[in-house]
Amino acid sequence: MVRVRSPQDFWAGILFILFGCAALWFGRDYAFGTLTKMGPGYLPAVLSWALVAIGGLLTARALAIDGPAIERSQVVPQLLILAAIVLFALAIERLGLALAVVLVAVTASLASRDMRWSETIALAIGIAALCVLLFVHLLGQPFVVWAF
Amino acid sequence: MDLFANLATGFGAAVTPVNLGFCLFGCLIGTLIGVLPGIGPIATIAMLLPVTFGLSPLGALIMLAGIYYGAQYGGSTTAILVNLPGESSSVVTCIDGYQMAQKGRAGAALAIAAVGSLFAGCVGTILIAAFAPVLAAFAVKFRSPEYFALMLFGLIAAVILAHGSVVKAVGMVILGLLVGLVGTESQSATARFTFGVPELYDGVDFVPLAMGLFGLAEILSNLDRRRDPRAAATVISSLWPSRAEIRRAAPAVVRGTMIGALLGILPGGGAVLASFAAYTLEKKTSRFPAEFGKGAVEGVAAPEAANNAGAQTSFIPLLTLGIPSNPVMALMMGAMLIQGIAPGTAIISDRPELFWGMVASMWVGNLMLIIINLPLIGIWVRLLRVPYRLLFPCIVVLCCVGAYSVNSSTFLILMMAGFALLGYVFGKLGCEGAPFLLGFVLGPLMEENFRRSMVLSFGDPTIFLRRPISLCILLAGLALIALIIIPQFRSRRDEAFQE
Numbered sequence: 001m002v003r004v005r006s007p008q009d010f011w012a013g014i015l016f017i018l019f020g021c022a023a024l025w026f027g028r029d030y031a032f033g034t035l036t037k038m039g040p041g042y043l044p045a046v047l048s049w050a051l052v053a054i055g056g057l058l059t060a061r062a063l064a065i066d067g068p069a070i071e072r073s074q075v076v077p078q079l080l081i082l083a084a085i086v087l088f089a090l091a092i093e094r095l096g097l098a099l100a101v102v103l104v105a106v107t108a109s110l111a112s113r114d115m116r117w118s119e120t121i122a123l124a125i126g127i128a129a130l131c132v133l134l135f136v137h138l139l140g141q142p143f144v145v146w147a148f
Numbered sequence: 149m150d151l152f153a154n155l156a157t158g159f160g161a162a163v164t165p166v167n168l169g170f171c172l173f174g175c176l177i178g179t180l181i182g183v184l185p186g187i188g189p190i191a192t193i194a195m196l197l198p199v200t201f202g203l204s205p206l207g208a209l210i211m212l213a214g215i216y217y218g219a220q221y222g223g224s225t226t227a228i229l230v231n232l233p234g235e236s237s238s239v240v241t242c243i244d245g246y247q248m249a250q251k252g253r254a255g256a257a258l259a260i261a262a263v264g265s266l267f268a269g270c271v272g273t274i275l276i277a278a279f280a281p282v283l284a285a286f287a288v289k290f291r292s293p294e295y296f297a298l299m300l301f302g303l304i305a306a307v308i309l310a311h312g313s314v315v316k317a318v319g320m321v322i323l324g325l326l327v328g329l330v331g332t333e334s335q336s337a338t339a340r341f342t343f344g345v346p347e348l349y350d351g352v353d354f355v356p357l358a359m360g361l362f363g364l365a366e367i368l369s370n371l372d373r374r375r376d377p378r379a380a381a382t383v384i385s386s387l388w389p390s391r392a393e394i395r396r397a398a399p400a401v402v403r404g405t406m407i408g409a410l411l412g413i414l415p416g417g418g419a420v421l422a423s424f425a426a427y428t429l430e431k432k433t434s435r436f437p438a439e440f441g442k443g444a445v446e447g448v449a450a451p452e453a454a455n456n457a458g459a460q461t462s463f464i465p466l467l468t469l470g471i472p473s474n475p476v477m478a479l480m481m482g483a484m485l486i487q488g489i490a491p492g493t494a495i496i497s498d499r500p501e502l503f504w505g506m507v508a509s510m511w512v513g514n515l516m517l518i519i520i521n522l523p524l525i526g527i528w529v530r531l532l533r534v535p536y537r538l539l540f541p542c543i544v545v546l547c548c549v550g551a552y553s554v555n556s557s558t559f560l561i562l563m564m565a566g567f568a569l570l571g572y573v574f575g576k577l578g579c580e581g582a583p584f585l586l587g588f589v590l591g592p593l594m595e596e597n598f599r600r601s602m603v604l605s606f607g608d609p610t611i612f613l614r615r616p617i618s619l620c621i622l623l624a625g626l627a628l629i630a631l632i633i634i635p636q637f638r639s640r641r642d643e644a645f646q647e
Contacts, residue, residue, distance in 0.1 A: 009313070012577040016319045023326050026341055030333075036607030040338035043595050047326050054319040061315070070576055077371040078572065081364065081544060082565050088548040089561040101545050108544040111371055112537035123538055127545050139202050141553045 006067025009058050016055030023048040077111035084108040096147035097136065101128040151277060158504025162512060167207055171509045174211035175516045178218020182235045183226050183528045187543060189219040189235070191363030193479045195543070197355045197486065198550040205487040206502050210509040212483055213463070216476050217269060217510065220419055220456045221517045224261040225528055228254055228448070237419035237455040240427040244440060244447030251443050256389035260445060261452040262521045264401040268453035269514035271405050272412070272460025276467070277507050280496065284468040287493045292600035293611050295469075297618035299594050301625040302415035302471055306586050308632050309414075309421055317583045320574070324584035327352055328591025335599070347559045354482040356551040356564035357588065361581045362475070363547050364564065365571025367540045387522060389445075397449035400430055404450030408457030413464050415473040422458030423451035460510060466491055467503060471590070475582045478589040 004010045023044060033039025084107035091100035105124035109115050135141045161167070181192045193212050200208035219235050226234030228245035238245075241261065248257040290298075307317040330341040331351030342348040389397065407429060408422035430450045431440045440447050463480070465473045470492030472478040484491050489499065496503045521528070551564045571581050605611035612618050 008576075008578040009316070012316055012319065012574070012579050015574070015577070016323065019323055019326070023341070026343075030338055030340060031336070034607060035602055035609065038335075038599050038602060040333035040336050040340055043598075044326065044329055044340060047322055047329070051319065051322045051326065054315060054322060058315055058319065068578070071372065073576065074372050078368045081368055081371070082569060084544055085364070085548055085561060085565040085568070088552075089558040089565075092548075092552055092558065092561075097549070101549065104545050104548055105541045108541040109537065112540070115537055119538070120541075123541060127542055131545065131549050134199075135549055135553060139199060139553075142556065143553070 002063055004062055006062040006065055007070050008062075009065075009067050010062035011070070013055045013058030013060075013062060016051050016058065018055075020048045020051035020055060023051070077113075080111040081108055084111075093144070094147055097143045097145050098128050098132055099146075101131050154281075154500065154504050155277060155508060157500055158506075158508030161206060161501040161505030162210065162508040166204075167210055167505070167509065168512070170203070170207040170211040171214050171513050172516055174214020175218040175513050175520055177211075178215040178220075179222035179517065179520050179528065180531065181215070182219035182222020182224075182238075183531055184534070184539065185226060185230075185232045185234050187363070187366070187539070189216045190475050190479065191359065191366060191543070192219075193476060193483075194355060194358035194363055195546045195550050197358070197479065197483055198553040200483055201486060201553075205484075205489055206505045208483055208487060209480070209502070209506050210513075212480055213506060213510060214513045216419075216480075217456060217459045217513065218517055218520075220452075220459050221262060221265050221521045222528065223455075224265070224448075224452050225258060225521065225525065226532065228257045228261065229529060230532060237423045237459075238452070239420075240423050240451045241448055243427075244442075244444045247441065247443035248445070248448060253389075253393075253443070255387040256393055257445075257448050258525060259387045259522060260389055260393065260397045260401075260449050262518055264397065264404065264449045264453040265456040266514050266518045267401055268405040268408060268457035269460055269517075270511060272409055272457045273507055273510045273514070275409055275461055276464055276510070277504075280464050280468050280503070280507075283464065284493045284496045287469050290469075290493070290617065291615075292597040292604065293615050293618045294621065295471075296594060296597040296601055297612055297621040297625075298469060298471055299590050299597070301621050301628075302465075302473060303583075303586060303590060304625045304628050305415040306474075306583050308628050312578055312580065314632060316577075316579045320579050320581075320583040321587040324587025324589075325591040325594070327357075327584075328588040329595065331592075334596065345559060347555075347557050347563075351592070352563070352588070353554055353560055354479075354485075354589075355554050356560045357567050358475075358479055358482070358585065359547045359551060360564040360567030361571040361585065363543055364568035365575060365581065367543060368568060368572040369575050370536070370540070387525075393445045397445045400446035400449040401453040403429065404453035405457045407450075408454030409461045411454075412458030412461030413473075415465060415471070419455040419459040419462070422454040426450040426454030456514075463506075467495055467506075468493060470495075472586065475585045478585050481589060 027041055027044040030041030031039035032041045032045060084104045087107055088100050088104045091103050102124045105127055106120055109120040132145055136143050136145060181187045193215055220237060223235030223238035224241050226232050227238040227241040228249050231242050231246035233239040233242055245257050303321050307314055307321060330348055332339050332349050339349060404426040407426045411422040411425055427447060430446045431437060434446060462473050462477055465471050466477045466481060472481045481491050548561055551561045554560055601611055612622060
């Protein structure tokens, strides 16, 4: 069994290979053309292959040379932040700017380990007011403040 | 003299109440985010890009530039008082700055950092005013092969000067180039990698990409750290340095300014690299090498001067050639494109009020910053007590609202979340976002210039070698690659980044 000696390099290499293969697959129908008349598929194909090659090099090297381990991820706080962003995307047109901002601020705050409810609610209302003032009143962006 | 007439135009454009206001606002924001650890100029400028939609072009650029060099001033405050880099370019200032603070010389260290930055800022501004027009006049002769060679050189330099593994940086550049190709191809109108999403037909939008990759990814990785690393700030007694300190700091400031100015112009350079290089040089050439790490004045003066000089001169490649040399400049380029200005040789001749107005505003901004940072230092110290748990939800909210305001599309918000995850995962794997962003910005430009070169030469790739200017640029790129392969330089580079 081959041992991975540099986990960071190994997984970075795997990701590069995956992205490169995906680009090759999705770009398979673009015309390649010639050097004089480069088609839309010319550069994507060249770059994808280069990315796969770089990924392969990294992965192979990670089996031979020692490297640092991957720092552990807490997972939950990260998911909460991403969830907050997705929530905003869902809420902005259905609930309007003010409530969407409150939702994001509260959800994101949950990611902190020493979050306090009173503080968070004050923060959420404060920043919602600020966003409405800045984006709608000062910058004149066409946001819906209340959707109902 | 032309220079003075031009500068007069610039001051005429910059010193209006509105533009002075933008300059002050940019400098204040810059100092604020410079002082606060966990948020840097890249994320801030990305977040403020949507705000600039409604501003005048000059006002927008003055404000964004102010954020970048303002952050160089603010970063030193946190480095000296709390031993934390408020901004990545003040990492080295922590070493000796904090030691000086421990010895009760915090005020002196702050004053030296600020005055050194002011000196460097003024020199940097003069350099832009003096050299940018010359370079732009020279670059008028450039055609597609030269531009392609220059961009290639820029990417090579960005890879070699990046922190960490070169191979990973190359991978990130290529990935960035690929993402830059998303959208409708200009020649055949083929939609590439758009998956039928209308928002992608014009290419991946710059604003959500930059906010996700830098602003949000940074929050995600900060949340992995165990606790808020903020300590109580040191008390400041007097701001006046002693005569001995001034005598040692002054030449270090001049040396730092020179290194910073030089490295700022180089593609891939900018404030961070400049401060590292200046510190290393001071340590190597000092008569008191033993004092470094224990509160040497030069260790504060040189890197702080260097990072400000580098921040200023990194505008030169963007304003003269239209090529961004670092991620902040890539964002400035985005801001210009939003305003309908094509960065490049034509800016200085076509929009003199814009170019000279920006140069003049930098000088005014540096003056403002010294006032913002020295007499008002107490306010910024108090801001350091704002805990991160209140700061990051605000950043998340601003990113979300900013991404939506680009064109009222929820797809862009989700795409931003995707880039945040991408930036976080790659960060865990030791891959940096900076080369990715440069590749993304340069990708479409490189394809266009390569294609034109091939049409020019009927498909003969030796065209790049047959034109003297492009040959020189490519040789310079090769020299850089050779440098990295030579083991001696390689170990030096690793050493420089470790310190």
